[in-house]
Amino acid sequence: xxxxxxxxxxxxxxxxxxxxxxxxxxxxxxxxxxxxxxxxxxxxxxxxxxxxxxxxxxxxxxxxxxxxxxxxxxxxxxxxxxxxxxxxxxxxxxxxxxxxxxxxxxxxxxxxxxxxxxxxxxxxxxxxxxxxxxxxxxxxxxxxxxxxxxxxxxxxxxxxxxxxxxxxxxxxxxxxxxxxxxxxxxxxxxxxxxxxxxxxxxxxxxxxxxxxxxxxxxxxxxxxxxxxxxxxxxxxxxxxxxxxxxxxxxxxxxxxxxxxxxxxxxxxxxxxxxxxxxxxxxxxxxxxxxxxxxxxxxxxxxxxxxxxxxxxxxxxxxxxxxxxxxxxxxxxxxxxxxxxxxxxxxxxxxxxxxxxxxxxxxxxxxxxxxxxxxxxxxxxxxxxxxxxxxxxxxxxxxxxxxxxxxxxxxxxxxxxxxxxxxxxxxxxxxxxxxxxxxxxxxxxxxxxxxxxxxxxxxxxxxxxxxxxxxxxxxxxxxxxxxxxxxxxxxxxxxxxxxxxxxxxxxxxxxxxxxxxxxxxxxxxxxxxxxxxxxxxxxxxxxxxxxxxxxxxxxxxxxxxxxxxxxxxxxxxxxxxxxxxxxxxxxxxxxxxxxxxxxxxxxxxxxxxxxxxxxxxxxxxxxxxxxxxxxxxxxxx
Numbered sequence: 001x002x003x004x005x006x007x008x009x010x011x012x013x014x015x016x017x018x019x020x021x022x023x024x025x026x027x028x029x030x031x032x033x034x035x036x037x038x039x040x041x042x043x044x045x046x047x048x049x050x051x052x053x054x055x056x057x058x059x060x061x062x063x064x065x066x067x068x069x070x071x072x073x074x075x076x077x078x079x080x081x082x083x084x085x086x087x088x089x090x091x092x093x094x095x096x097x098x099x100x101x102x103x104x105x106x107x108x109x110x111x112x113x114x115x116x117x118x119x120x121x122x123x124x125x126x127x128x129x130x131x132x133x134x135x136x137x138x139x140x141x142x143x144x145x146x147x148x149x150x151x152x153x154x155x156x157x158x159x160x161x162x163x164x165x166x167x168x169x170x171x172x173x174x175x176x177x178x179x180x181x182x183x184x185x186x187x188x189x190x191x192x193x194x195x196x197x198x199x200x201x202x203x204x205x206x207x208x209x210x211x212x213x214x215x216x217x218x219x220x221x222x223x224x225x226x227x228x229x230x231x232x233x234x235x236x237x238x239x240x241x242x243x244x245x246x247x248x249x250x251x252x253x254x255x256x257x258x259x260x261x262x263x264x265x266x267x268x269x270x271x272x273x274x275x276x277x278x279x280x281x282x283x284x285x286x287x288x289x290x291x292x293x294x295x296x297x298x299x300x301x302x303x304x305x306x307x308x309x310x311x312x313x314x315x316x317x318x319x320x321x322x323x324x325x326x327x328x329x330x331x332x333x334x335x336x337x338x339x340x341x342x343x344x345x346x347x348x349x350x351x352x353x354x355x356x357x358x359x360x361x362x363x364x365x366x367x368x369x370x371x372x373x374x375x376x377x378x379x380x381x382x383x384x385x386x387x388x389x390x391x392x393x394x395x396x397x398x399x400x401x402x403x404x405x406x407x408x409x410x411x412x413x414x415x416x417x418x419x420x421x422x423x424x425x426x427x428x429x430x431x432x433x434x435x436x437x438x439x440x441x442x443x444x445x446x447x448x449x450x451x452x453x454x455x456x457x458x459x460x461x462x463x464x465x466x467x468x469x470x471x472x473x474x475x476x477x478x479x480x481x482x483x484x485x486x487x488x489x490x491x492x493x494x495x496x497x498x499x500x501x502x503x504x505x506x507x508x509x510x511x512x513x514x515x516x517x518x519x520x521x522x523x524x525x526x527x528x529x530x531x532x533x534x535x536x537x538x539x540x541x542x543x544x545x546x547x548x549x550x551x552x553x554x555x556x557x558x559x560x561x562x563x564x565x566x567x568x569x570x571x572x573x574x575x576x577x578x579x580x581x582x583x584x585x586x587x588x589x590x591x592x593x594x595x596x597x598x599x600x601x602x603x604x605x606x607x608x609x610x611x612x613x614x615x616x617x618x619x620x621x622x623x624x625x626x627x628x629x630x631x632x633x634x635x636x
Contacts, residue, residue, distance in 0.1 A: 039151040042093035046155035048081040048114035054102045068281040071289035083268045083282030083306040085313025091320035119182035131156040132186035146195035176217040184224035191230040201235035226580040239523040239576035258308040267299035267312040268292040279306035318469040325466040330570035334586030337512040337533035343393045355441045363635035371398045376627025391421035413437040426465030449490035456483040466524040473524040479517035485510040501544035510535040529571035536563040552601040562591040590621030607635040
């Protein structure tokens with residue numbers, strides 16, 4: 001929100017040339033799929049809450065103000081509302097390896113201009129471009145197509161509300177509704193052109209007498225977007241501000257909206273003759289042109305506001321971190337289902353290894369009992385701005401099987417597993433699973449085959465930590481779920497002396513369901529809907545075994561391919577305010593990888609066999625895993 005000025009037109013002159021020069025970059029980015037991060041471009045629209053320095057390259061219509069902005073920039077100021085530091089738009093873009101340069105600068109994609117209103121005549125001067133016009137300019141430059149892989153931030157409406165603050169409440173309500181609906185129409189056009197990831201914050205604060213009007217504006221905007229079918233991410237920055245108000249020391253800042261005079265509680269001191277929105281002309285030191293100056297060298301980091309309307313560098317950091325938390329949360333939570341896929345694969349391998357032992361050694365009753373322990377490490381790799389994970393799943397599986405006659409085997413196994421996973425951005429979750437498996441195996445000459453069906457109950461205890469400024473916000477929850485899987489594997493063995501070897505083919509089907517849950521603990525807490533992860537992993541490879549008497553070393557190499565679609569989404573909703581839910585893509589891993597197993601079975605007695613094996617996964621984009629198993633099999 002702000003009461004700033006203008007923004008020059010884009011049809012001609014130097015600014016128009018800069019924007020035309022950026023059009024090619026906009027188009028290329030819109031056609032390119034993200035290589036590593038989820039987003040490949042940042043695009044901003046709105047007023048000075050998003051503007052990252054439009055007036056560094058444009059005039060406001062006020063020569064004195066223009067001279068002060070230019071002098072502030074020359075002295076080390078930013079030329080944006082923050083004063084000396086970075087805007088939240090620039091910070092959130094940088095978290096994903098992107099930039100938020102003003103659109104009137106070569107390569108810039110931030111169209112926000114200080115003073116803009118919602119498609120209405122902009123205040124403070126003729127230069128401010130209305131938000132709807134900014135969106136129209138972007139679409140014109142990009143050939144009418146919005147980049148589907150871009151991150152969009154739209155912050156607008158504050159100037160409209162300031163402009164009507166002196167009117168009667170009924171008139172304010174009508175004007176606020178009109179402004180919000182105008183912005184709904186513009187965002188609807190952007191969405192229809194292909195934009196998918198659009199952050200739309202509410203209004204942070206305002207005069208107490210206007211709070212009801214601001215709430216009406218916010219509800220009209222969000223409900224209008226939802227009713228229009230626009231997919232967007234609602235950001236309750238008002239809840240962030242309330243949290244800072246309750247405990248400013250926790251965030252390392254002092255409260256106080258800027259006032260005119262040297263004793264202002266804001267980071268910047270207003271120059272003579274300026275009564276509002278002086279952050280844009282703030283410099284670290286005083287200049288001859290009469291710029292605003294920092295109240296003290298570290299004021300941007302210790303005070304919440306830069307001037308009477310805009311947040312300081314510390315405040316901008318807090319808001320950017322909040323936006324990042326909203327974006328990362330669904331991806332982090334998607335790992336609950338993803339890790340279950342990985343741990344189930346370990347249980348299946350343990351049963352397969354024991355089937356081979358039971359087939360080979362048979363007792364008088366035809367029964368074998370066995371136990372196997374599994375410890376592995378899983379790493380979901382990080383890319384710019386994307387949450388990763390590290391975990392070490394452990395499982396213990398015990399089974400009993402029966403061979404009615406040579407070559408045919410039926411069995412049942414129980415397994416229990418636990419893992420403590422850590423999110424790269426803080427916190428993590430504990431997953432406990434109790435599973436039961438039924439399996440069958442057959443050998444007929446050189447042909448062999450295994451079937452394994454498993455049902456597992458999942459329990460999760462989650463503590464998602466969100467860094468906000470200098471704080472770490474805790475968000476706790478518990479939920480359950482289940483994993484149902486079916487694995488089939490078979491092959492043909494050639495015998496060459498003491499060596500048996502041959503091709504292997506198989507498939508593992510899994511469906512993981514994680515129940516929805518609601519976090520508690522802070523203003524960053526979210527509610528998440530149920531999620532389903534389907535998996536169908538094929539395998540094609542080769543195995544070999546050497547009969548060396550008491551020891552039987554073996555190895556198996558496989559090429560795996562995920563056949564199921566990986567483009568699922570996770571739904572989240574704010575807990576601080578009534579708002580539409582939003583959905584973002586789950587973290588998707590590579591669809592192809594290799595798996596290698598090497599181990600040895602050892603005869604420990606007439607009917608007792610031990611086994612140790614090492615298992616590793618290589619070549620999968622986004623993840624690596626390794627592990628070991630040890631087991632004992634006794635025939636009766």
